[in-house]
Amino acid sequence: MTGASRARMHQLEREGDRPAKRVNKLLSDQETMIGAVLLGNNLINILASALATQVLTTLIPGPWGVAVATAAMTVLILIFAEVLPKTLAIVRSDDVARALSAPTLFIVRLFGPIIYAIQWIVRRTLRVFGVKLDMAVDVLAAHEEIRGAVDYHHSEGLVETDDRRMLGGVLDLSDMDVSEIMVHRKSMVLLDAGLPARELVDAVLEAQHTRIPLYRDQPDNIVGVLHARDLLKALAECPTGVEGLDIAAILREPWFIPDATNLKDQLNAFLKRKNHFALVVDEYGALQGLVTLEDILEEIVGEIEDEHDTTLDGVRRQGDGSVNVDGHVTVRDLNRAMDWRLPEGEAVTIAGLVIHEAQMIPEPGQTFIFYRHRFQVLRRQRNQITALRISARLDDDSDA
Template structure:
């Protein structure tokens, strides 16, 4: 180096510091990339993304390549800096100045600054860097493979296999986090729908079904005139047809068939014609997750089914519309229409029907009543009190002050809740 001027050595040192910053920023940029966005860009034929994805297929080799380059330039920079400082300030003082000065310069200009920049803008750093790292990986492949053989061997001694971490897998909870952190890139309504789809496996048909006591159907034991009147005033598209009681179900009668029957010959309409127009009954076992039932509806071309328990007794009625509402929300924005069981009063209280499901209450009012037990408010109150309460009974259930307004046939029919008092109590805790 005696023949090389100090100016030339300084320029070489500057180039090595820049190279050190390049390798440091490349490492951080590559590791900070959003892998799913990278896959998306690769599918759209983005050249930088394609190059980067190929490098990241073997992260052990990529890291080995970057560290070989980074350590080489840092050691070379140390040697040249020490030589320059010793030439100017002498051996003793030059070594000290070179050590502290180069440490500061590398930390600021080759480590912290470029790595921070790469962490903030990984794509702007990683994609251009891939055009340099790719040919460099081919050139240094013997050194990289040799280094990986040693490091991977050491990792295996500790029970770590490099191949196990090469695939990206997301659980449903992790996918929810990805959706939640998407920010303005995904509209809030779309986020809610995506999260609802992921939550379908946690919800069963009992959570969304119409309870047995609220099923409206045609009883073949009633007079034909009453049946005709019921068909004329039907508010549902499909009505179950049964004999004597709902457990003795015969089939479903669609609104189109009702119109045909009434339009064809209402005066001579008989029960046999109604039975002939029915469609078969589709039964749903209790405990079926909604994601499974949605697929079952699709495969079997059904839109409605009766939920039955292990003894074959009918528990309720579920439709494909009920499942879709779990994903997209209620099909009406009017509060009174969307939840007829929940009525807001002018004084700030809320009157809730005892048959209202806990899930509907939580969704409509944004409450957090427990959903891992009884499905209805009546069931939740009875479980909490461990007895059939009387009208006028007051309690605080999950923080919500409640007053039972009406009890009939051993069931809580209506409850008044004062949500404002819950908020005050929560704030004072």
């Protein structure tokens, strides 16, 4: 039952297959199902052993009868009650689960009250040792089960690397915040709303983005977002040309979101509001960066390149297998580019990962070895690491 494909059972149930429906019902309360099967299994084995002992001790009086009964039942139970049926169930788990779903469901209903009593005793006993279990303990989280299946099939060569990354990216959305993928405020293109219209138009033409936030007096005071399409339309309709443009009239209302918003919720919000651009602020309302729909999609499908993008921006491969990496490159992007497995939960950028592991702000020239890679700091600007050289995966497990 536990080895049956849940995806196939759900699909068969949708097609009207009654055995598959019973399997899904059993798996919905997996602990009770397993408990009922174990209870029936032990009852049959103990009863069979007791009957065999009684019969054989009548035929062979004394200790020899007990010895023969023990040996015979051990062989019979091992072969016909353990190894043979379980081997068949492993090889053809879906078919066996469907075939035995009806008797198993009957056993579960028959022994259900006894199983709940046993579960209550088990939980009370474990609580004495400090282990607290809820009545609805989920043995396998669905996401981890899917991730494990994808990794397994990838190792078997049945799932390509790009497909594994895409499926993993979908599963990671609910575990990541917008602060992990946003464009930091230091890298944002901001324009002063007080500039003359011609200067704003020239700045928009030079920018690589279609949406540009405008501020007044200070960068944190965002008053609107200028869309290149709106600007083009206003230019076409303005009879006096650029000088007569009223930039304030075509600004779009800025959308502010907290930096703790997870990517799954933000993706749904983008689709619901039909808005692909949001400004990220911290708990004090200070501007931290911006995030777009494309940023979230790139977490699923990888880097989406257009005529303004540079392939592997900030990652330069070297002849010896190492790479020179700009400090602002995210750990996730580097892992995808190099097919590495650096931890993505400790820090967002590769510079942040080095600082986290070193527990200091390193000086240029310092070298560290962790996660089986050698990290050498090449450049540092004030307190920010701007360039590193990272070796290919090392064979030893040394750490520093």
